[in-house]
Amino acid sequence: MELGARLVSVLLLWALQDGDWATSKALSWATQSPAPGSSFSPPPVVAVQCEDDRLVVSVNRDFFGTGRLVQAAELTLGPSACAPVPAEPLSKRVVFEVGLHECGSELQMTPDSLIYSTVLHYAPNLSQSPLVLRSSPVSVPIQCQYPRRDNVSSRGIQPTWVPFHSTLSREQRLKFSLRLMADDWSTERTSSAFQLGDLIHIQADVYTGYHVPLRLFVDSCTATLTPDPASVPYHVVIDFNGCLVDGQSRDSSSIFISPRPGQNVLRFLVDSFRFAQDSRNxxxxxxxxxxTATDQAPSPLNKACSYNSTADEWLPVEGPRDICSCCQTGTCISLSSSRKRSLADQEPGNPSEFEADLMLGPLVLSEAENGPKSGQGNNVGGIPKWPELLLGLTVGIAATVCLLLGLIIGSHKFGSPCSRNV
Structure with missing residues (x-):
């Protein structure tokens, strides 16, 4: 039996505001059981059919069981107040047909189920009699529950639960992050200040929640002097869909860390630097x-490659080495070539929920203090200057000679050769 043919759990709870007689009577009518021996069962006031990707709500216009028919305009669905499907004026039922994630419906996930919740609202129209209220507003919560696991046949068909992965991705966006880490990767770095020569430890990760297992990649990284990634000057750190090109620079040790601590985490090191022609630090x-899905093999478009200067070759964090060959030639399809590219320009089939642009900064760079600064008379780094060192040695030797002479002639009535006459 197809999933769309099932009528899954529908919760009809009436929210009574004033508790008037008509509303109470409608509630008792909607929940009462047929009389003993009677084969007649009145149709439900609100009937819901939960299909694969939508729900159909049918409402009896004799909403309170009093014979007074409510108007279609008095009924709306969901927080977005969706209107019903147009129908004949003499029709006895009002029908709503909406997508599971439309009209402001909410998605709740349990280990076994996906539960879509919405609310049917009735609000009496006061335009004809604004001073008299003959019925109360009513809200009817509605739920459609779908199993997250199901049995399928061994035939080559798509499992019935596959469409819900994309629905889940839309309902609960992935949480990407880009962080500065301590040198041992154990905690997040508390300072963004670096000296030239320091290694910048960067960790990218994504919280997948109830998604299928995902593998994270860093497509591109660009360093600039301002928060605008399209500003000039700029320095490309990662390019060509995951090539850490900064590692090709002379005296650079920038690399991706392998192996990953998890498929949803990617770590890499970048040598600290400053822009040579600009004084800003x-x-x-x-x-x-x-x-990407973890069952999707790494490829030239989905990779993490580091340059090995010793062997003059590119090595991937995972996958065959040939996926990095385009890093050497620069023939990969680069997502960072156009640095003004925005998430609104995603290609079809790559929804923005699965990509993100994140920024680190400002990182404060300063030059390492390797020696005395010009124009200063003070010592640098606690190392004494040579004249001061020689003076100290001379004083020490003189004191030692005086002490020895004092011991030798101490028994005579001569003053110490190192003492002053008073």
Whole structure:
């Protein structure tokens, strides 16, 4: 039996505001059982059919069981107040047909079920008799519950639960993050200040929640002097869909860390640097992150490759080495070539929920203090200057000689050769 043919759990709870007689009577009518021996069962006031990707709500216009028919305009569905399907004026039922995630419906996930919840609202129209209220507003909560696991046949068909992965991705967006980490990767770094020569430890990760297992990649990273990633000057750190090109720079040790601590985590090191032609000491690093399913093999478009200067070759964090060959030639399809590219320009089939642009900064860079600063007479780093060192040695030797002479002639009535006459 197809999933769409099932009528799953529908909760009809009436929210009574004034508790008037008509509403109470409608509630008792809607819940009462047929009389003993009677084969007639009155149709429900509100009937819900839960299909694969939508729900159909049918409402009896004799809403309170009093014979007074409510108007279609007095009924709306969901927080977005969706209107019913147009129907004949003499029709006895009002029908809503909406997608599961439309009209402001909410998705709740349990280990075994996906539960879509919405509310049917009735609000009496006061335009004809604004001073007299003959019925109360009513809200009817509605739920459609779908199993997250189901049995399927062994035939080559798509499992019935596959469409719900994309629905889940839309309802609960992935949480991407880009963080500065301590040198041992155990905690997040508390300072964004670095000296030239320091290694910047960067960790990218994504919280997947109830999604299928996902693998994270860093497509591109660009360093700039301002928060605008399209500003000039700029320095490309990662390019060509995951090539850490900064590692090709002379004296650079920038690499991806392998193996990953998890498929949803990617770590890499970047040598600290400053822009040579600019006196500003703050930089911003903007990276484009994306995810793929873990059962999708790494490829030239989905990779994490580091340059090994000793062997003059590119090595991937995972996957065959040939996926990094385009890093050497620069023939990969680069997502960072156009640095003004925004998430609104995603290609079809790559929804923005699975990609994100994140920024680190400002990172404060300063030059390492390796020696005395010009124009200063004070010592640098606690190392004494040579004249001071020689003076100290001379004083020490003189004191030692005086002490020895004092011991030798101490028994005579001569003053110490190192003492002053008073």
């Amino acid at each position: 703050e930089i911003y690093i903007t990276c484009h992150l994306k995810v």
